[in-house]
Amino acid sequence: MHEVSIAQSILDIAITECRKAEYKRINSISLRIGKVSGVKVQSLLFAFDIIKIDTIAQGATLICEEVPVAGYCPQCHNNFEVASDLILACPECGGTRFKINGGRELDIVEIDVD
Numbered sequence: 001m002h003e004v005s006i007a008q009s010i011l012d013i014a015i016t017e018c019r020k021a022e023y024k025r026i027n028s029i030s031l032r033i034g035k036v037s038g039v040k041v042q043s044l045l046f047a048f049d050i051i052k053i054d055t056i057a058q059g060a061t062l063i064c065e066e067v068p069v070a071g072y073c074p075q076c077h078n079n080f081e082v083a084s085d086l087i088l089a090c091p092e093c094g095g096t097r098f099k100i101n102g103g104r105e106l107d108i109v110e111i112d113v114d
């Protein structure tokens, strides 16, 4: 379950940022998680709730926004987004030479501190 190590690095980054700015408490951490980033949001939330105990992020909530899979098709010059996490062909022309250009990200967007 690699979500534990991901949760740990998110927590480490948040704590470091919080201390640098001399704040005492982390209220929430907002993330953008791509649908094909390989991260299971439920597992990440579960892991975070365990590792945050006895840290300055003890009361913190992890807010996860899922980013859809996006691609570009050079055949019909179409940028597209799909709801499913699997693209087999361009939804416009059915071409298979598309490039995936979104949905793999795992970014910290905002850290709310006191």
Ligand SMILES: [Zn+2]
Residues within 6 Å of the ligand: 073, 074, 075, 076, 077, 078, 090, 091, 092, 093, 094, 095
């Ligand atoms: Zn196409």
